[in-house]
Amino acid sequence: MAIDRRILIADDDAAFRQGVAELLFNWGLEVEEAPDGAAALELLRLRPPSLALLDMHMPGFTGLEILTTLRRETLSVPCIFWSANASEVIERLARREGALAVLRKPVPAAELRRHLNEALNL
Numbered sequence: 001m002a003i004d005r006r007i008l009i010a011d012d013d014a015a016f017r018q019g020v021a022e023l024l025f026n027w028g029l030e031v032e033e034a035p036d037g038a039a040a041l042e043l044l045r046l047r048p049p050s051l052a053l054l055d056m057h058m059p060g061f062t063g064l065e066i067l068t069t070l071r072r073e074t075l076s077v078p079c080i081f082w083s084a085n086a087s088e089v090i091e092r093l094a095r096r097e098g099a100l101a102v103l104r105k106p107v108p109a110a111e112l113r114r115h116l117n118e119a120l121n122l
Helices: 014-026 037-046 063-072 088-096 109-120
Strands: 006-010 030-034 051-055 079-083 101-104
Touching: 006 014, 006 037, 014 030, 014 109, 030 037, 037 051, 037 063, 051 063, 051 109, 063 079, 063 088, 079 109, 088 101, 101 109
Parallel strands: 006 030, 006 051, 051 079, 079 101
Antiparallel strands: none
């Protein structure tokens, strides 16, 4: 059976989102993009990916609100968060809700790849 390598990238910073999408595509991953929290939540419900990369601060829903909604709806999608300015309190809350990691923007490619490999068991 083939490994599902579909990743959802949700970030309201279009340039950052598209840059990460291009990087992941070059690594052989299938990518879906969402420009805000509401679009991300809709995609997560319609076609749950192998992994979601979520910005902590987006219009519509924050990354943390998306994660708590997924858990409440019993959708088990692994999530990695990123933010340029996440506080330690928010990071602890995200981890308590089940986030695999909380990364600081800009995320170095090697660090992102390491977390993806761990999350997807590559």
